[in-house]
Amino acid sequence: EDGWQVEAPEIERIIEHSDIEDPEVRRQVMVLLKHRSVQQSLIKSGAVIGQKIITGRMEWYL
Structure with missing residues (x-):
């Protein structure tokens, strides 16, 4: 499994127009x-701590 995909249009728009490499933005x-x-x-x-989560172009871990 490649991870969980979160579809949240408002958050995805914020991510798309932000520098997600900046720790403060993340x-x-x-x-x-x-x-x-x-x-x-x-x-x-059913997601567990440590699993990869994908929201727009940002990957993070639960």
């Missing part, structure tokens, strides 16, 4: 994902 995106309960929803769907 932190802000992660805060947004947390506020939208994305991580909690992934866990409820």
Whole structure:
């Protein structure tokens, strides 16, 4: 498995127009994902800590 794909158009637009290599930008995106309960929803769907998550062009780990 290549990871979990999160489809969130609003967040994907933010990622598309941001420098996701900048640690501060990545932190802000992660805060947004947390506020939208994305991580909690992934866990409820069967994702486990350490799995790769893909949101737009950003890859991160649960």
